[in-house]
Amino acid sequence: MQASSADSSTGGYLAPSGPAPASALALDTLIQGFLVGVTGLPGDMVRPRWQDASEDAGGTAPRVPNRDKTWCAVGVTVTDTDDTPALIHDGSGQGSTTLRRFDRLDVLASFYGPMGDAYAKLARDAFYVPQNREAMYAQGLTFIGCDPIRRLPEIIATGTRRRSDLAFRLVQRVERTYPILNVLKGVGTIVADGSSQDGPVVTTTPFAAPEN
Numbered sequence: 001m002q003a004s005s006a007d008s009s010t011g012g013y014l015a016p017s018g019p020a021p022a023s024a025l026a027l028d029t030l031i032q033g034f035l036v037g038v039t040g041l042p043g044d045m046v047r048p049r050w051q052d053a054s055e056d057a058g059g060t061a062p063r064v065p066n067r068d069k070t071w072c073a074v075g076v077t078v079t080d081t082d083d084t085p086a087l088i089h090d091g092s093g094q095g096s097t098t099l100r101r102f103d104r105l106d107v108l109a110s111f112y113g114p115m116g117d118a119y120a121k122l123a124r125d126a127f128y129v130p131q132n133r134e135a136m137y138a139q140g141l142t143f144i145g146c147d148p149i150r151r152l153p154e155i156i157a158t159g160t161r162r163r164s165d166l167a168f169r170l171v172q173r174v175e176r177t178y179p180i181l182n183v184l185k186g187v188g189t190i191v192a193d194g195s196s197q198d199g200p201v202v203t204t205t206p207f208a209a210p211e212n
Contacts, residue, residue, distance in 0.1 A: 007179035016176035017096075025051075027172075028075045030139055031107060035074055037135070038126035039119050049075025049108070064156055070113030072123075078106035095182030098175055104144070105170045112154075112163050120149045120164040127168065136170070144169040 006012035028048035036046045051062060065071045085101035111120040126132050127143050136143060147167040154163045194201040 008181050014178045014180070016099075016178055018177060024076065027105075030141075031076070031170075032074055034132075034136060034139075035072060035109060035123055038129075038132055039072075039122050041070070041072060041119065045069065045071040047071070047073050049073045049110075065113070067159065067161060068114065070111070070115040070119055072109055072111045072116075072119065074107065074109040076105050077108050080104040080106075089180065091182055095180065096177050097180035098177045100173065100175050103172045103174055105141075105172055107168050107170060109166045109168070110154075110163050111166065112161050114162070116162055117149065117151065117164040120166040124149065124166055124168075140173050142171040142173075144171060 006014060008014070025048055028050075032043075032046050032048055035041070036043050039046070045065065047062065081103045082101055085099050087097055087099055089095065089097045109120070109123060111117065111123075124146050127146060133143050145168065150165045150167075152163050152165055153160050155161070188206075190205045192203050192205070194203060
């Protein structure tokens with residue numbers, strides 16, 4: 001994806017190498033696939049929560065299923081992150097540095113229809129089966145926990161629909177590799193704070209690291 005030819009030796013902005021970031025819809029679709037697998041609902045009955053109008057459908061959004069059908073809409077509602085990502089340098093070749101951080105995802109799955117509440121409970125329990133969590137981990141996602149299931153009515157097409165909301169939390173590992181090269185040589189001074197029985201001590205040590 002790198003949009004800049006700059007690296008740590010040239011100065012300027014650094015862009016990560018590798019593929020472009022996945023879209024929000026791609027993440028929703030990944031979670032959708034998990035819910036299809038653990039609930040047994042048909043794929044077209046577990047949908048990304050927000051969808052663009054389809055050109056194949058004449059520029060209209062997918063039609064909402066009839067009230068006698070059980071289905072689910074799922075999507076990430078909040079993305080939070082840690083403030084201390086790790087920077088891991090790889091010294092092989094010219095060198096590069098990988099930024100690794102963990103995003104916390106708040107996900108909302110809304111189940112509609114006559115069996116909506118039962119399927120919300122089925123999805124909740126599926127998270128606690130180790131084999132299901134292994135399948136998520138292979139996609140870079142880790143399960144944290146679920147909130148209580150909440151029953152909320154929703155008005156769709158001027159009618160009230162039964163709806164059960166299952167909110168759950170995941171962690172997604174994110175890695176980006178930047179062209180931060182190895183330091184081949186350097187000249188400077190190391191300043192270190194220390195202490196002795198007489199009080200604080202500041203030491204300065206000049207250094208010169210020649211290129212190998």
